Amino acid sequence: MNSKYLKLLIVLSGQLLTIMDIFIINVSIPSIQKDIHASNGEMQLMISSYLIGFASFLITGGRMGDVYGRKKIFIVGLIFFMLSSVGCGISTGAGPLIIARFIQGMSAALMAPQVLSMIQILFPVHEERTKAMGWYGITIGIGTIAGQFFGGYFSSLSFMQEPWRLIFLINVPICILSVFFSMKFLNESKTPVKNAFDIWGVAALSAGLFCSTYALTMSEHQGFNLKNTALLLISGCILIYFIKNQKGKIKKNRPYLIDFKLFRYKNFNLGIWAVVFFFIMLDSYFYIVSLFFQDGLGISPLHAGEIIVFQGLGFILASLFSAKLVLKYGKNTLIGGIGLIAGVLIIQIFTFNLQTPFYLFYLLFFLHGAGVGSVIPSLANMALSGISATLVGNASGVYNTFQQVAAIIGIIAVGGVFYYFLGKQPSAQDYHYAFLMAIVINIVCLVFVAASIFMLPEHILPKSKMAKNP
Known part of the structure; x- marks a missing residue:
């Protein structure tokens, strides 16, 4: 195997852990709450503490990689992620579990910026970096599906008491292997000029x-x-x-801590706008559709989970092919992906009801995932392309922070609109109307994403010469 791609697999293990542990707890909530006697408020904080720790320290994690070395901080993040996962797995009460989840999020914030930074450094050539970002997208899709699958699988095991603890302890062997291979194969990189830490x-x-x-x-x-x-x-x-x-x-x-030279790069500013509106749309969509399916259409949690899996499959498949399409068609691939998502959302408005056959749910969610998978990998590539080596860690942390905060804002803002139109005693028709209004906002967000990509200079996501002259 090409050594660069071996290193890519190693750093993507950190991205896999980061994404997987966002989703892995969701399916296990009832089991955890029963076993540790947690209140609804404690469970809510248990879920959100990971995201709060993650979003709060991403910029710090990126800057630490610039100053102290990206390999070193990546390994430190893995070690603390492993230790905090053990803390989660052995917690006997809500308080310790909330604290351990927060430390998990902080540890993920040390890893995530190094992943994007090292991809930019490992693959300076546009064609190779585009393919590497495709694998980055695939990792996000695998992490999303694996998190939900392992959460449900481990929580349902009957050979031990409190089997939900395995959803955290599964991270331990992955972290150990990642630390070993990171120490053996990754090269150190940091800013050329030594800076003290702020x-x-x-x-x-x-x-x-x-x-x-x-x-x-x-x-x-x-x-x-x-x-x-x-x-x-x-x-x-x-x-x-x-x-x-x-x-x-x-x-x-x-x-x-933050070098504001970052915001002199037009592509970085456009990339930030694009990722903000895209994740306002994406995370609010998953939140709304879950409520609409289960409360509005009466779909069971099991069947709702099956439908979401098809979205993940579409995401992974599109991520496999998006690199080739971006190299052939440039930023038009992203515009096409956004058009596909918007088209699917419009079709969902008119087709999702109590009589909708399940095969149509599967198909539309698969297509939605394909659209998302063709866009997400290139959003990071778009924002970070051309960023100097001295700024790449800083840029990765800022990019990830805006992404996480946008996701939270999307759930609250679009969720608020959904509940407003739902009313206090909603009927099936009220649910459909609230879903319609939320989807309209999602489509408006996609228009802003498309506008940001349209204004992107052609040299940021160029068509490869091989694609132009086959």
């Missing part, structure tokens, strides 16, 4: 992101009560201070 910047940014992500996540069920509103205001003040503080440090040539 501890105060980490504290300020992490506090600001923690307050905002916590408030947004908890408001999904609690609403914008006094506590959540106050946290958002505090977060805004902290982040404004952080930006001014960072700009001052850069001018004085002192250690900093």
Whole structure:
């Protein structure tokens, strides 16, 4: 095997763990709640604590890779992810499990930016990097499906008490193998100029992101009560201070956390806009469709899960072919993928009802996944292409942070619209109308994504010369 692709497989193991553990807990919620006697509020915090820790430390993780070495921080992330997974697996109460999940999210935030950074460094040539990003997309699809599958499988085992603990302990052998192969095969890389680490910047940014992500996540069920509103205001003040503080440090040539030169790259700015609107659409869609299926159409959780699996299959298949299509047709491939998603959403508005045959659900979700799989890998490629080696870790952390925060905002904002049109005593017709209004917002988001890609300079996602002259 080509050594570059062996290294790619090693770093993608970190991405697999990151994605898998977002989804693996969802199916096991009833078993966990029963065994550790957790309240509904504790279960809600248990699920969200991973995402809060993840979103709060992504930029820090990216900058740590730039300063201390991407291989080193990737391995540190794997080790802490393994230890926190053990903590989750042996927790006897809700409190320890919530804390362990938060540390898991922080550990994932150390790994995720290094994955994108090392792909950019390993594959500097456009054609190879495009193929590598295709495998990045495939990993996301596999992680999504594997998380839901393993969550259900381990929770249903009968040979041991509390089998749900295996959903966390399964991470241990994966982490051990990844650490071993990382130490043996990965090369170290960091910024050419040695920079000290901005501890105060980490504290300020992490506090600001923690307050905002916590408030947004908890408001999904609690609403914008006094506590959540106050946290958002505090977060805004902290982040404004952080930006001014960072700009001052850069001018004085002192250690900093975010280099605002990033935002001089047109493709990075367009990539951020694209990923924000895309993930507002995507995560809100999964949230809404789950409610619509189970509460509006009366589809059982098992059958709803089967339908979602077809979306994942379409995602993986499209990710396999998207690299070749991007090399042949450039950014038009992404425009086509967005058009496919929008078309499928429109068809769903008119076809999803109580009489819809299951084969149509499977087909439309497969096509939806194919559209998503043709877009997601190239969004990261679009944002990070041409970024200098000194900024790539920083850029990866910022990109991932915007993605995670957008996902939370999408669930809250579009979910709020869905509930508004649903009313207090909804009928099947009310569910359909609320679904319609949510899908309209999703399509508007896709228009903004398409506009961002349309404005992308041609040299960022060029058609390969081989594709032009076969």
